[in-house]
Amino acid sequence: MALLPVRDVFERLLGDVENLPAEDVPLVDADNRVLATALEARRTQPPFDASAMDGYAVRAEDTSDANNPLEIIGESAAGHRFGGRIEAGQAVRILTGAPIPDGADTVLIQENTRRLGDRHILATEPAVRGRNIRHAGLDFAEGDILLLGGRLLDAGALSLAAAANHPSLPVIRKPRVAIIATGDELVLPGSVPGPDQIIASNSYGVAAIARAAGAAVLDFGVVYDDRAKIAAVVAEARQKADIIVTLGGASVGDHDLVRSVLEAEGMRLDFWKIAMRPGKPLMFGRLDQTRVLGLPGNPVASLVCSHLFLAPLVAKLGGRPHSFDIRNATLTAPLRENDQRQDYIRATSEQRPDRMAATPFVLQDSSMLNTLARADCLIIRPPFAPAAEAGDLVQVMMIR
Numbered sequence: 037m038a039l040l041p042v043r044d045v046f047e048r049l050l051g052d053v054e055n056l057p058a059e060d061v062p063l064v065d066a067d068n069r070v071l072a073t074a075l076e077a078r079r080t081q082p083p084f085d086a087s088a089m090d091g092y093a094v095r096a097e098d099t100s101d102a103n104n105p106l107e108i109i110g111e112s113a114a115g116h117r118f119g120g121r122i123e124a125g126q127a128v129r130i131l132t133g134a135p136i137p138d139g140a141d142t143v144l145i146q147e148n149t150r151r152l153g154d155r156h157i158l159a160t161e162p163a164v165r166g167r168n169i170r171h172a173g174l175d176f177a178e179g180d181i182l183l184l185g186g187r188l189l190d191a192g193a194l195s196l197a198a199a200a201n202h203p204s205l206p207v208i209r210k211p212r213v214a215i216i217a218t219g220d221e222l223v224l225p226g227s228v229p230g231p232d233q234i235i236a237s238n239s240y241g242v243a244a245i246a247r248a249a250g251a252a253v254l255d256f257g258v259v260y261d262d263r264a265k266i267a268a269v270v271a272e273a274r275q276k277a278d279i280i281v282t283l284g285g286a287s288v289g290d291h292d293l294v295r296s297v298l299e300a301e302g303m304r305l306d307f308w309k310i311a312m313r314p315g316k317p318l319m320f321g322r323l324d325q326t327r328v329l330g331l332p333g334n335p336v337a338s339l340v341c342s343h344l345f346l347a348p349l350v351a352k353l354g355g356r357p358h359s360f361d362i363r364n365a366t367l368t369a370p371l372r373e374n375d376q377r378q379d380y381i382r383a384t385s386e387q388r389p390d391r392m393a394a395t396p397f398v399l400q401d402s403s404m405l406n407t408l409a410r411a412d413c414l415i416i417r418p419p420f421a422p423a424a425e426a427g428d429l430v431q432v433m434m435i436r
C-alpha cells in the first residue's frame with residue numbers, strides 16, 4: 037500500500053466531519069463549552085429605566101436654583117421601587133440599579149447635594165436632564181440575538197446568557213475519545229514491571245491533547261496482544277465513543293493485531309500508512325459512526341500524530357476552531373535531505389531580533405519522550421526537501 041501524503045490525511049480525516057449533536061447543560065457546567073445554536077434574550081435588560089448612581093431622583097428643572105430645597109418623599113432601592121410619583125419640588129432618595137420613579141427625569145448624584153435635615157436636600161449643582169439614567173433595554177431587549185451558534189462560552193458569554201434568563205444552554209456534545217493501549221510489554225505507571233516490561237506512557241499525553249481540543253476522554257487502560265481481549269474492549273468502546281484511539285500494534289509485526297481485529301469487528305479501513313515521520317503506520321477507519329484512529333506505538337509517533345490529527349478531529353466534531361501555530365524560523369544546524377515522508381523534527385526555539393531560531397535535537401528516535409518533552413516546536417521537512425544548512429529558513433509548528 038502506497039504511503040498517503042500528509043495533506044491527503046487531513047482531507048480524508050476531516051473532510052466530512054460535522055459537529056456532534058447538541059445537549060442541554062446547566063449554566064454552571066457550560067464554562068468553556070461551545071454554544072450549539074443562536075441564543076435569544078428571554079427578557080429586556082434593564083427591564084425598567086434604572087438609576088446608574090446613588091443620589092436623588094428629581095426633575096432637572098427643579099435643581100437650577102441652588103437655594104430651592106427639594107422635599108424627599110421616599111426611597112427607591114434596587115429590588116424595591118418607589119410606588120408614588122414625583123411632583124415639582126420633590127425628590128426621591130435613589131440607589132444604583134433602582135427603578136426611576138414616575139415624574140423624575142434625572143438622577144442628581146449624592147456628591148452634588150447638601151442634606152437639610154431629614155427631609156430636604158439642596159442641589160449644589162444644577163442637574164442635566166436625563167443624566168445618570170439607564171434606559172430600559174440599554175443592554176439588550178427581549179428577542180435580541182445575543183450569541184451566535186459556535187460561540188465559545190467564556191466569562192462574558194456565560195454572564196450574558198444568565199442575565200438573559202437562561203438557566204441552561206444548548207451546547208455541542210463533547211467528542212468522546214476512548215483510548216486503548218495495546219501490548220504485552222505494557223504496565224501502568226506505579227507498577228513493578230517485569231524484566232521485559234515497560235511503562236505505558238502514551239495514553240496520558242494523548243489524553244491531554246484530546247482534552248485540550250475539547251474531548252471527554254475514556255481511558256480503557258492496557259489490553260494485551262490477544263485478539264479476543266482487544267475485540268472485547270473495542271466492542272465496549274464503540275458503544276461509548278465517537279473516536280476510538282488505539283495505541284500500538286499498528287505496524288506489521290506478528291503481534292500487531294489491532295487492524296485485523298478492528299476489521300473483523302466490522303471496521304471499514306479508510307487508510308493505513310502515511311508518508312510521515314514519525315507516524316508512518318497511522319491507521320484510520322470507521323466502525324459504524326465511530327471513527328477509529330490507530331496511532332503507532334512509538335511514544336513520539338503517538339503524540340505527534342495526536343497533535344496533528346487527533347486534535348483537529350476532536351475540535352471539528354466539537355465545533356471548536358483549530359489551527360496550527362506555524363512559524364518561520366532560522367535553522368541553527370544543518371539537516372539531511374529528506375525522503376518521501378514529511379518529517380516532524382523535535383526542536384527548541386529561541387526568539388532572536390530578526391526571526392525565531394530553531395535548533396533540532398541530534399537524536400530523533402521516535403521512542404525518545406525526553407526530547408519530545410523538551411521540544412517546543414517541530415521543524416516541518418516536506419517530502420524530498422533538499423539538505424538544509426544553518427541559516428536556512430524552515431517552517432516550524434509550535435507544540436507548546
Ligand SMILES: Nc1nc2c(c(=O)[nH]1)N[C@H]1C(S)=C(S)[C@@H](COP(=O)(O)OP(=O)(O)OC[C@H]3O[C@@H](n4cnc5c(N)ncnc54)[C@H](O)[C@@H]3O)O[C@H]1N2
Binds near residue numbers: 218235239286337
Ligand atoms: N518492519 C517494519 N517495522 C516497523 C515499521 C515498519 O514500517 N516496518 N514501522 C515502525 C514504526 S515507524 C513504528 S512507529 C512502530 C509502530 O509500531 P506499532 O504501532 O505496531 O507499535 P508497537 O510495535 O506496539 O510498539 C512500538 C514501540 O512503542 C512502544 N509502545 C507501544 N505502546 C506504548 C504505550 N502505550 N506506551 C509506551 N510505549 C508504548 C512499544 O513498547 C514499542 O517499543 O513500528 C516500527 N516497526
Ligand code: MOO
Binds near residue numbers: 315
Ligand atoms: O512512526 Mo515511527 O515513529 O516513524 O517510528
